[in-house]
């Protein structure tokens with residue numbers, strides 16, 4: 001058995017230190033060590049976006065990030081999008097628009113869209129599509145997801 | 160109808176759980192000391208295992224067990240997710256072993272390892288020594304049927320799994336007397352479901368010695384039976400749990416990983432073992448959609464009255480039967496309640512080849528049949544210079560039509576209105592005008608296609624659904640169903656049906672979304688667009704029983720007769736006066752605590768649904784084709800559906816969006832590719848397999864023509880699979896309208912389209928114009 005490495009990181013605002021296998025992926029640490037199972041694995045090879053999280057404020061596929069690379073980093077997962085029981089405007093818009101069907105792509109979609117709205121207030125339809133191009137969904141044809149992101153972006157812009 | 164809840168946009172019951180990341184899927188559960196399983200797969204398309212030595216793998220520290228075919232019961236089992244048939248002649252094809260010593264496709268499972276962690280398991284796979292005797296293989300249905308072709312399964316001469324067809328009328332006579340005979344060949348490619356959640360399960364033996372399997376499945380009760388059958392256990396010893404599932408689309412209407420996962424746990428002394436497929440494994444060793452080749456020959460009058468059709472279908476089912484024996488047969492029956500033919504001869508052949516296994520996928524073969532038929536009708540219309548819409552209209556069956564073979568009766572028939580509405584919504588006539596005389600390299604065209612579908616499988620298979628409602632002390636109810644929520648929204652629809660019947664707000668209907676075969680009522684699961692229609696009948700029946708019991712308790716309290724009262728908004732009212740007489744809460748408390756008469760209000764019921772309802776619809780689409788690049792872009796699309804009463808419009812739209820995008824993927828982008836020599840899959844990942852991204856997906860518009868079907872709960876009919884049927888042929892027809900070029904095979908990806916345009920002289924024509 002290989003030696004383990006001590007990893008310190010901040011996830012959804014809380015500090016964590018875990019001892020991880022040197023080959024562990026950020027996704028494994030989140031799901032298995034921290035039991036933040038909201039972040040999903042759809043392919044494990046950077047193709048589907050189900051594992052999207054924010055790493056130091058940028059969207060990454062956590063299945064492609066070696067855990068050790070997150071040393072000292074700040075991570076936000078789907079569990080960190082709401083403030084307590086108050087859903088973010090994006091989450092709320094997903095409820096209203098039926099943005100989630102099976103819900104498996106949803107955490108990654110929400111994280112990518114949160115980043116998009118943050119980076120690009122008032123996004124056009126094309127900008128939203130660009131921002132979500134790395135997140136696959138098989139259930140929705142993306143229609144209601146786009147509606148939800150538009151609604152949330154407008155609400156954010158109006159604030 | 161003045162419904163309070165049915166027909167309204169009730170928010171999905173699971174929406175909050177899903178947007179907060181709290182919804183738990185199979186892989187989100189962890190047991191103590193959980194082990195992982197991995198599978199060793201054949202590198203050859205067809206080979207006999209002559210020697211297998213696992214001793215080195217077993218000796219690797221961290222390896223708990225290694226399984227080879229010799230370690231498992233030699234019981235051949237069928238994997239298809241159908242209800243068991245008491246008639247042996249009606250059963251699914253039992254041709255599969257958990258691990259095989261004869262590989263029948265590249266990736267067939269030969270051996271398995273159970274280890275402390277994934278890395279150890281992977282290392283151990285490399286230490287298993289296998290020697291193969293490589294056998295000749297066949298990849299196409301035509302080759303597989305040749306004389307002397309290698310046989311995949313000893314008891315299937317010619318590699319034919321099934322060639323059961325149907326016939327009525329005298330098709331030969333129709334051809335003899337026909338004014339016009341038209342023939343055409345059509346082909347669809349092998350595509351895959353691509354649910355974003357992998358195929359995954361974990362299993363353990365609990366303290367009572369029972370085998371518990373937690374699985375991402377559409378069919379928990381069927382999984383229980385098949386795991387037991389495959390392992391030679393008594394059925395009651397197996398318990399299957401289905402938590403949230405990340406999409407299925409038919410792939411999980413099959414038993415894929417569960418028997419092996421259970422076997423892994425048994426081999427590891429009952430410790431929990433997880434087997435979650437990699438994406439590559441999902442592509443290779445789950446199920447695919449049958450690639451089909453279809454030859455259509457049609458007799459008709461010169462003015463376009465269809466008379467007889469002879470449809471020959473060659474369906475490539477891959478290495479094991481799965482649903483293969485029933486798909487071609489089932490799919491071939493769907494156009495009969497749509498178009499009026501005097502004579503039909505339907506001849507399918509489903510053939511084994513050394514490719515991954517084809518099985519159920521949204522639409523169950525129907526999209527392939529309608530791709531051919533609806534393309535064929537447009538080819539006919541073009542040849543006879545008929546309007547393609549008029550050609551279809553002219554040949555529709557009539558309300559009240561009874562199918563000569565299934566005996567199913569058409570009780571609602573909204574397709575004429577769907578066609579009318581689609582034509583208006585897309586501005587068919589105006590666009591036709593606008594498209595006249597296009598010459599540039601970008602050309603627009605219009606296309607449409609129709610479909611019919613069923614609601615469940617009656618009369619082919621048993622349609623049994625269970626529902627249980629328990630009233631709680633506060634007057635809320637807890638609803639359990641055996642039919643599975645797989646993302647389509649069925650739990651929400653069942654809650655709406657219950658709430659409507661009991662005069663409750665939806666948030667007072669608690670639906671137990673996790674199925675556990677020990678607890679949830681028996682139901683065959685989520686497939687065949689059966690949930691709202693079939694299980695809906697059981698839920699309504701249970702709710703009506705609860706309603707009656709509530710009124711009986713209320714009668715005791717008030718002295719009124721049950722028939723004089725109604726349930727409205729958590730109150731019992733005297734119907735004639737609209738006067739509240741007591742609250743539902745009062746009744747509920749009486750039912751629990753009345754010292755003399757307490758008896759909790761429950762219903763535990765089932766419905767054996769021996770009726771069917773046909774759903775209809777049409778796609779109208781405009782495309783823009785780039786002659787220079789072969790790129791086809793959908794510029795406007797409408798899917799119009801007659802699914803009876805729509806219980807939840809927003810969820811229904813969601814079904815349409817997803818189904819249409821799946822069909823557009825098959826029409827324009829998706830196909831599984833195999834090395835023609837070795838049979839190795841060439842694109843088993845989500846990068847090279849072109850699953851539509853948000854950039855590839857056009858705006859999809861959904862519209863409904865609401866009919867009322869007396870057979871369905873509140874007049875509802877099926878919807879889930881329907882949207883996946885007509886978009887592909889509509890797009891193909893639109894490309895023909897734009898360019899005059901008829902394509903006979905999907906997907907229409909740019910290279911194929913471009914080459915065909917060059918062949919057709921479209922490019923030359925353009926360069927001349929440029930000079």
Ligand code: FES
Nearest residue numbers: 042044046049063
């Ligand atoms: S799981 Fe990371 S991109 Fe698919």
Ligand code: FES
Nearest residue numbers: 102105137138139
């Ligand atoms: S909601 Fe199922 S994959 Fe997106």
